[in-house]
Each structure stands twice: as C-alpha cells, then as structure tokens.
Amino acid sequence: MLSNIRIVLINTFHPGNIGAIARAMKNMGLSNLYLVDPNDYPSEEATSRAAGAVDLLENATIVNTLEEAIDDCSLVIGTSARHRTFQLPIMNARECAETVIPEAKEHNIAILFGRETMGLLNEEIAQCHRQVYIDANDEYPVLNISQAVQIVSYEIWMAHQNEQTHEKTVPEYPRKKEMDLFYEHLEETLYGINFVVRNHPGKVLDKLKRFFNRSRPEKQELGILRGVLAAVDREAGLNDGQSHAVKKAKEEQTPE
Numbered sequence: 230m231l232s233n234i235r236i237v238l239i240n241t242f243h244p245g246n247i248g249a250i251a252r253a254m255k256n257m258g259l260s261n262l263y264l265v266d267p268n269d270y271p272s273e274e275a276t277s278r279a280a281g282a283v284d285l286l287e288n289a290t291i292v293n294t295l296e297e298a299i300d301d302c303s304l305v306i307g308t309s310a311r312h313r314t315f316q317l318p319i320m321n322a323r324e325c326a327e328t329v330i331p332e333a334k335e336h337n338i339a340i341l342f343g344r345e346t347m348g349l350l351n352e353e354i355a356q357c358h359r360q361v362y363i364d365a366n367d368e369y370p371v372l373n374i375s376q377a378v379q380i381v382s383y384e385i386w387m388a389h390q391n392e393q394t395h396e397k398t399v400p401e402y403p404r405k406k407e408m409d410l411f412y413e414h415l416e417e418t419l420y421g422i423n424f425v426v427r428n429h430p431g432k433v434l435d436k437l438k439r440f441f442n443r444s445r446p447e448k449q450e451l452g453i454l455r456g457v458l459a460a461v462d463r464e465a466g467l468n469d470g471q472s473h474a475v476k477k478a479k480e481e482q483t484p485e
C-alpha cells in the first residue's frame with residue numbers, strides 16, 4: 230500500500246536535500262521517489278546524506294516533466310507554505326495522511342514538493358486536487374524541503390499503523406490521464422458550441438479545470454459527464470458526438 234504513494238520532487242536544487250529526503254522516506258516506510266529534472270543528480274552529496282537509504286536513490290525514477298511523474302495517479306497533492314490565488318481545498322499534514330492511506334490501497338498517489346527557492350509554480354498547483362499546508366509559525370512557516378517531507382511521511386506512517394486496525398472503503402477515481410482526456414473533450418465541445426471563442430478563450434477553461442480538480446469526480450461520475458458532452462456534441466452536430474478526445478478515450482480504455 231505505501232508503495233503506491235510517491236514523493237515527487239520538482240527541480241530540487243541541492244543534492245543534499247534529495248539524500249536527506251530519501252532517508253526521511255525510508256524511516257517512515259515510503260520507497261517511491263520521483264525526481265523531476267533535478268539540478269545536480271546523481272551526486273556524492275545525495276548519497277552521503279541518504280545514509281542507509283541509498284537503495285531509494287538507486288531506485289528513484291528520474292523524469293523530465295511533471296506530467297510523466299503523475300499521469301497514472303488518481304490523487305495529486307501539492308505541498309506549499311503559501312496560499313494561492315486559485316485556492317484548492319487545503320489540508321494539514323495529518324488530514325493529508327488520513328486521506329492518502331485508504332486511497333493508496335487502490336490508486337497511485339503523488340505528493341509534490343517544490344523548488345527550494347520558489348516552491349511549486351501556479352501551473353503545477355493547477356494540476357493538483359488538494360493542497361497541503363504544514364501548520365507552522367505564521368511569522369515563518371517555510372520549512373526546509375527535507376523537513377517538510379519528513380513531517381508528511383511521519384503522518385503517513387502513523388495513519389498507516391492506524392489503518393491496519395480501522396479499514397475504510399473508497400470509491401474508484403479516474404487517473405490523471407483520464408481526466409486530461411475529459412478536459413480535451415470539454416474544450417472541444419465548448420469551442421464547438423461557441424461557449425468559448427477560440428481566439429479569445431479567456432480563463433473559463435482554466436476555471437472549469439480547477440473546479441473539476443477540486444470536486445474530484447469519481448470514475449463513474451466522469452463517465453456520466455463524458456456522456457453529457459457526447460450528447461451535446463450530437464445535438465449540436467459536432468462530429469457525430471465522437472470527438473477526438475472521446476475516440477482516444479475509447480482506444481485507451483484498458484482493463485484495470
């Protein structure tokens with residue numbers, strides 16, 4: 230179950246932080262580390278700071294883009310010490326762990342940590358369903374990244390211990406790439422019926438994405454929404470209700 234939870238570090242600058250994070254994760258039973266375009270890696274400093282968790286570094290997945298790190302995830306959580314313009318539902322580290330543990334039985338989950346200098350970019354937060362803010366002194370709430378990972382990992386470990394005595398069932402959620410196909414279809418339909426004007430799209434599509442990420446439709450609900458779009462397409466005479474995104478979704482439907 231804990232192996233379905235991945236810690237994703239974006240553009241981490243100091244290799245020592247990567248090593249310290251591997252150690253913090255292993256102490257708390259986590260093993261799945263993703264590095265998105267790290268600044269200086271592999272590195273002796275990372276290996277030395279990892280101490281007994283060098284195996285996590287050896288098995289880390291290194292990717293160039295955030296998309297590659299989260300495509301097959303059904304829940305993406307961004308950590309940030311800042312409040313954002315487009316606010317997502319905010320959880321503290323304990324609430325995050327209590328959400329993550331039951332879902333990790335069925336789904337891949339990504340928890341994103343930002344750059345040491347400027348954290349997560351707004352477009353990265355926009356890919357998340359939830360935000361985690363680790364409660365801290367309002368005058369200086371910005372933790373070192375490895376300490377932030379340590380706290381989140383500790384809460385996950387504690388919630389995991391607790392879960393073994395209190396089992397919960399969770400609904401099935403779509404993966405990120407299934408949500409992306411839905412967004413593609415939504416966009417085509419809204420352009421097709423001139424609800425959004427192609428040359429002047431404004432912020433409507435971004436706001437709708439934000440809304441759906443916040444409300445997190447279940448897999449079955451997403452199927453209904455896709456059906457609604459197909460019916461709109463048919464009524465409006467758009468491509469026989471078979472948009473590019475719908476065809477792609479059908480092709481990509483693989484047994485779970």
Ligand SMILES: C[S@@+](CC[C@H](N)C(=O)[O-])C[C@H]1O[C@@H](n2cnc3c(N)ncnc32)[C@H](O)[C@@H]1O
Nearest residue numbers: 308309310342343346347348362363372374377
């Ligand atoms: C040093 S902080 C980045 C600080 C950056 N100046 C900013 O404003 O986001 C590096 C990373 O640690 C995590 N972090 C640090 N403090 C946090 C907090 N209080 N709550 C949640 N995440 C935190 C976030 O992932 C953040 O991107």
